[in-house]
Amino acid sequence: MTPILQLKGITKQFPGVLANDHIDLTLNKGEILALLGENGAGKTTLMNILYGLYQPDEGEILIEGKQLIVDSPTDAIKAGIGMVHQHFMLIPVFTVTENVMLGDETIKYGDFLDRQRAADRIIEISETYNLAVDPNDYIRDLPVGVQQRVEIIKLLFREAEILIFDEPTAVLTPQEADELFSIMRSLAEQGKSIIFITHKLREVLAIADRIMVIRRGAMVGETTPEEADKNSLAAMMVGRAVDLEVDKTDKEPGELILSIKDLVVADKFQNIVVDNVSLDVHAGEIVGVAGVQGNGQTEFVEAVTGLRKSAEGTITLLGEDVTKATPRQITEMGSAHVPEDRQIDGLVLPFPVAENLVLCTYYKEPFSKGVILQYKTILNHAEQLIEDFDIRTPSPLTPVSSLSGGNQQKVIIARELSRPIQLLVASQPTRGLDVGSIEYIHKRIVQKRDEGSAVLLISPELDEIMELSDRIVVMYRGKIIANLPNKGVTKEQVGLLMAGVTPEEALSEDQAKITEPAN
Amino acid sequence: MGIIELLISLLIFLVFVRTVAPDVVTTFVMTPGGIDIGTIGDWILPSRLTLIILGVLCLLISIFQLIKGFGRGTNGMVGLCALLLIFGFLTWQASDRSLNLAGMLTSAVLLAVPITLGAFSGLISERAGVINIAIEGMMLMASMVGALIGSITQNAWVGLLGAIGAAVLLALIHAVLSIKYKINQVISGTVINIFSAGMTAFISQKFLQTNQALNRPPLFPRVPIPGLAHIPVVGPILFNTNMFVYLMFAFLIILQVALFSTRWGLRHRAVGEHPKAADTLGINVIRTRYTAVLLSGIVAGVAGAFFTLGSVGRFDEGITAGKGFIGLAAMIFGNWNPIGSLGAGLLFGFADAIGSKLSLLGSKIPAQFMAMAPYLITMIVLAGFIGRGQAPAADGEPYDKE
Numbered sequence: 041m042t043p044i045l046q047l048k049g050i051t052k053q054f055p056g057v058l059a060n061d062h063i064d065l066t067l068n069k070g071e072i073l074a075l076l077g078e079n080g081a082g083k084t085t086l087m088n089i090l091y092g093l094y095q096p097d098e099g100e101i102l103i104e105g106k107q108l109i110v111d112s113p114t115d116a117i118k119a120g121i122g123m124v125h126q127h128f129m130l131i132p133v134f135t136v137t138e139n140v141m142l143g144d145e146t147i148k149y150g151d152f153l154d155r156q157r158a159a160d161r162i163i164e165i166s167e168t169y170n171l172a173v174d175p176n177d178y179i180r181d182l183p184v185g186v187q188q189r190v191e192i193i194k195l196l197f198r199e200a201e202i203l204i205f206d207e208p209t210a211v212l213t214p215q216e217a218d219e220l221f222s223i224m225r226s227l228a229e230q231g232k233s234i235i236f237i238t239h240k241l242r243e244v245l246a247i248a249d250r251i252m253v254i255r256r257g258a259m260v261g262e263t264t265p266e267e268a269d270k271n272s273l274a275a276m277m278v279g280r281a282v283d284l285e286v287d288k289t290d291k292e293p294g295e296l297i298l299s300i301k302d303l304v305v306a307d308k309f310q311n312i313v314v315d316n317v318s319l320d321v322h323a324g325e326i327v328g329v330a331g332v333q334g335n336g337q338t339e340f341v342e343a344v345t346g347l348r349k350s351a352e353g354t355i356t357l358l359g360e361d362v363t364k365a366t367p368r369q370i371t372e373m374g375s376a377h378v379p380e381d382r383q384i385d386g387l388v389l390p391f392p393v394a395e396n397l398v399l400c401t402y403y404k405e406p407f408s409k410g411v412i413l414q415y416k417t418i419l420n421h422a423e424q425l426i427e428d429f430d431i432r433t434p435s436p437l438t439p440v441s442s443l444s445g446g447n448q449q450k451v452i453i454a455r456e457l458s459r460p461i462q463l464l465v466a467s468q469p470t471r472g473l474d475v476g477s478i479e480y481i482h483k484r485i486v487q488k489r490d491e492g493s494a495v496l497l498i499s500p501e502l503d504e505i506m507e508l509s510d511r512i513v514v515m516y517r518g519k520i521i522a523n524l525p526n527k528g529v530t531k532e533q534v535g536l537l538m539a540g541v542t543p544e545e546a547l548s549e550d551q552a553k554i555t556e557p558a559n
Numbered sequence: 560m561g562i563i564e565l566l567i568s569l570l571i572f573l574v575f576v577r578t579v580a581p582d583v584v585t586t587f588v589m590t591p592g593g594i595d596i597g598t599i600g601d602w603i604l605p606s607r608l609t610l611i612i613l614g615v616l617c618l619l620i621s622i623f624q625l626i627k628g629f630g631r632g633t634n635g636m637v638g639l640c641a642l643l644l645i646f647g648f649l650t651w652q653a654s655d656r657s658l659n660l661a662g663m664l665t666s667a668v669l670l671a672v673p674i675t676l677g678a679f680s681g682l683i684s685e686r687a688g689v690i691n692i693a694i695e696g697m698m699l700m701a702s703m704v705g706a707l708i709g710s711i712t713q714n715a716w717v718g719l720l721g722a723i724g725a726a727v728l729l730a731l732i733h734a735v736l737s738i739k740y741k742i743n744q745v746i747s748g749t750v751i752n753i754f755s756a757g758m759t760a761f762i763s764q765k766f767l768q769t770n771q772a773l774n775r776p777p778l779f780p781r782v783p784i785p786g787l788a789h790i791p792v793v794g795p796i797l798f799n800t801n802m803f804v805y806l807m808f809a810f811l812i813i814l815q816v817a818l819f820s821t822r823w824g825l826r827h828r829a830v831g832e833h834p835k836a837a838d839t840l841g842i843n844v845i846r847t848r849y850t851a852v853l854l855s856g857i858v859a860g861v862a863g864a865f866f867t868l869g870s871v872g873r874f875d876e877g878i879t880a881g882k883g884f885i886g887l888a889a890m891i892f893g894n895w896n897p898i899g900s901l902g903a904g905l906l907f908g909f910a911d912a913i914g915s916k917l918s919l920l921g922s923k924i925p926a927q928f929m930a931m932a933p934y935l936i937t938m939i940v941l942a943g944f945i946g947r948g949q950a951p952a953a954d955g956e957p958y959d960k961e
Contacts, residue, residue: 091839093839093960112841113838113839113840113841114841117840117841123839125839129833129835129836129839129840130833130836131828131829131832131833131836131952132832132952133832133949133952134825134828134829134832138825141825142825142826142829142836142837142840142842143826143837143840143841143842144840144841145822145825147822151821151822151823152820152821152822153820153821153822153825194840
C-alpha cells in the first residue's frame with residue numbers, strides 16, 4: 041500500500057541554523073506517528089513546511105504517491121492536511137460555528153453565512169467522532185480541553201485525512217490529555233492518519249504506533265513503543281545518556297523560612313486570583329505548587345517576591361513581615377527568584393551576559409564604587425559563573441538575546457543561585473527547555489535544598505513537581521486545595537486535584553488525613 | 560454607572576426643578592424652518608411638571624440598574640438617561656421662551672453626519688486590525704479637494720468623486736506604511752493628519768482665497784423622499800434632507816449586514832481579531848487589510864465631502880474641526896459596531912446642536928461653555944466607557960508571517 045504521506049529530503053535553512061536537514065518521513069493510513077525531539081530540534085519547522093507556512097529549500101512532499109506543491113495553508117487544506125496548533129488558532133469572540141467555518145464557510149444567497157447548516161454539520165461530526173461541543177458557544181467561555189476539540193472539529197469539517205497535532209498536551213491537565221489520547225485513538229481507528237509532535241516521553245509511549253526522533257534538524261532514529269523505553273528515547277533525543285531520575289536523599293526540614301498567612305491577591309482587573317492562601321516553607325525542603333496554568337500561580341509568585349501588592353494577608357520571610365516590602369528589600373534578605381517568563385521578567389535581553397549576571401548586585405561593592413560600575417570585576421565575575429554553571433556563550437559580552445533558551449535560563453540560575461540565599465522561588469524553571477538542560481537545572485535546585493535553602497517550586501509540569509518536591513500543594517482557582525507530603529501519592533491523584541476534584545474524592549482515607557486542612 | 564444615572568436625576572430635581580418658576584411653559588417649535596410638508600403644531604409643555612416626570616424616569620432607571628446589575632444594556636441605559644437629561648436641560652433653558660426643537664434636531668442630524676461617517680470609516684479599518692487615526696486628515700483633504708473639483712466642474716457629483724479619490728489616496732499611503740512597512744499605525748496616521756492640515760492650508764491660502772471662483776462648489780440639494788417626508792416631526796428631520804444623511808443610513812445598513820452576516824464580514828473580523836488564525840485557514844491577511852483601509856478611505860472621503868458639498872458650500876482652513884477624532888470616539892463608544900457608532904454620532908451631533916442653539920437663545924450659560932459641550936461629552940464618554948468596550952484583539956498590530 042502506498043503511504044498516505046511521504047516527505048523526501050526536506051531541507052530548510054534559516055539564517056545561521058539548519059532547521060531541517062534532509063528529513064525523510066512516511067506516514068501510513070490510520071496510524072499515529074509520534075515526532076519526538078527537543079525544543080528547537082526542527083519538528084515544528086518540518087510541520088510548518090508540510091502545512092505550507094514555510095517553503096522548503098529542498099525536498100518533496102508526496103500525498104498517496106503523487107507530488108504535492110504546498111505554497112500556502114490553502115494548498116495543504118485542499119490536500120487534506122490539517123493542523124492543531126500548539127497555540128490554538130481560535131477567535132475568542134466568535135462562536136464555535138464561526139470558528140469552524142472560517143475560511144471554508146457554508147453560504148447561501150451569494151455571500152451570506154448559513155450558520156444553521158454549518159452548525160448541523162458540526163453536530164454531525166461531533167457525534168461521529170465523540171467530540172462533544174455546542175456550536176453556539178463562544179470560544180472565550182470554553183475550557184481549553186473543549187477548545188481543543190473545536191480545533192479538531194475544524195479539521196474534520198474540512199475533511200482532513202492527515203491530522204497534525206503540535207504539542208497538544210502542553211495546555212491540558214493529565215486527565216484532559218488522556219481524553220485527547222482516546223480521541224486520537226478513535227480518529228485513527230476511523231482511518232485518519234495522525235502526526236503527533238511532542239517532547240514528552242510518557243505521551244509518546246502511551247499513544248504512538250511508531251516513533252521518529254529528530255535531533256538538531258536531522259532524523260536520528262525510528263522505533264516503536266514496544267522496543268523503546270524512556271531512557272532510550274531520551275538518549276536518542278539528546279544524543280547522550282540522560283539521567284532522568286533526580287538523586288534526592290530524604291532530609292529533615294529545618295527552621296521556618298517563608299510563612300504566608302491568608303494571602304489574597306487581585307489581578308489587574310481586580311478579580312481575586314489568589315484566594316486566602318496560607319503556606320509555610322522550611323529550610324531544606326522543596327515545596328512544589330502544582331496546578332494547571334492560570335489558577336493564580338503567577339500572581340501568587342509575584343506577591344511573594346514583592347512584584348505585586350497583596351490585598352490581604354501577611355508574608356513573613358525569616359521572621360520579618362515583608363508584605364509591603366519592595367522586591368529589592370526581599371532580594372537583599374536572601375531571596376532568589378527564577379521568574380516564569382525568563383525573556384520578559386528574568387533578563388534584559390539586549391544586555392550582555394555579564395550585565396545580566398549582576399542585575400541584583402550591580403549597585404553594591406565590588407561591582408560599583410560610588411556611582412561608577414566596575415566593569416573589570418563584573419567581567420571576571422561573569423567568566424567565573426560561565427564556567428561554574430556551564431553557560432554556552434561565545435563571550436561574556438554577547439547579548440543574552442542570542443543565547444538558546446536553555447542557556448538563557450542558566451544565566452538566571454547562575455545569577456540567583458550564586459548568591460548566598462535562604463529562599464529560592466522558582467517558577468516554571470524548566471519551561472520549554474530540552475531534556476539535557478532540565479536535568480541540569482533540577483540538579484542545581486536539589487543541591488540548593490541540600491545546602492539548606494528553602495525552595496518554593498511552581499510548575500504546571502506534574503512530572504517536575506513529583507520528582508523534586510518534598511511536599512506538594514495543589515492550587516486550583518486561586519485556592520490551595522491540598523497540601524500533602526510527597527510520599528505514596530500518585531501522579532493520577534495529583535492530576536485529579538489539579539482538575540479541581542476535592543481531596544476527599546481524589547485521595548485515599550489515610551492520605552486525606554495527613555493532608556493539612558485545605559483553606 | 561448607576562451612580563451617574565442617580566446623579567442625573569438629582570441634578571434634574573435639585574437644579575432644574577427648583578429654579579423653574581411654577582407656572583411657566585416651554586414652547587417647542589416642531590417644524591424646522593423652510594419646510595412646508597409634514598408640518599405640525601408646536602408643543603407647549605408646563606416646564607416644572609415635565610422636569611419632574613423626567614427626573615422620576617431617571618431615578619427609576621438608576622434604581623432598576625443598581626438592583627438588576629449591569630449587563631449588555633448598560634450603555635443604552637446610560638444613553639437614555641443622558642437623553643432625558645438633555646431634554647430636561649432644554650425644557651429648563653427654554654422655560655418661558657420658545658425653542659425650535661425640530662430645527663435643532665435637524666441640525667443635530669446634519670452635525671452627526673461627519674461624526675458618524677468618521678466612526679464608520681474607523682470601524683471598517685479597525686475591525687480588520689488597522690488603527691486609522693488619519694480619518695481627520697483624510698476628511699480635511701477630501702473636503703478641500705471636493706470643493707476645488709466641485710467648483711471647477713460645477714458638478715457636485717464630480718466633486719464628491721474627487722473627494723473620495725483624495726481620501727483613498729491618503730488611505731493607500733496609510734495602508735502601505737502600516738501594513739507593508741509595519742510602521743506604528745498611530746504614527747503613520749498622525750503624519751497624514753499633519754500633512755493634510757498643512758497641505759490644505761497652503762492650497763487654501765494660495766489659491767482658494769485669492770481666486771474665489773475656485774471655492775464656490777455647488778451644494779447637494781435637499782431631496783424629499785416621497786411619502787416618508789410627510790410624516791410629522793420625523794419626516795422633516797430625516798426624510799426631507801441632504802443626500803449625505805441618506806448615505807449615512809445606507810452605510811449603516813450595508814455595514815451592519817456585511818460585517819455580521821456575510822462571509823466577507825466574518826473573514827474581515829477574523830483578520831482583526833486573530834490574523835494568524837485567519838492565515839492558517841487560508842485567508843489572505845494582507846489583502847484583507849488593504850481592502851479595509853481603502854474602504855475606510857472611501858467613507859472618510861464622503862464624510863469630508865459633506866462639509867464643502869453638503870453643508871457649508873466653501874472650504875475654510877480646518878473646516879473639519881476635529882470631527883474625525885470625535886468620530887473615532889463615537890466608534891469606541893459604539894463598541895466598534897455600526898449601530899452603536901450611529902447612536903454615539905447622533906449624541907455628539909446633538910450636543911453640538913444644543914451648543915449653537917442655546918447661544919442664540921440667550922442662555923444664562925456662556926456660549927463658550929456650550930461650545931465645549933460636545934468635547935466634554937467626548938471626554939466623559941471616553942473616560943467612562945473605554946476599556947468597557949471590546950476592541951478587535953489584533954487592533955494596531957502589524958501582521959508578521961514570521
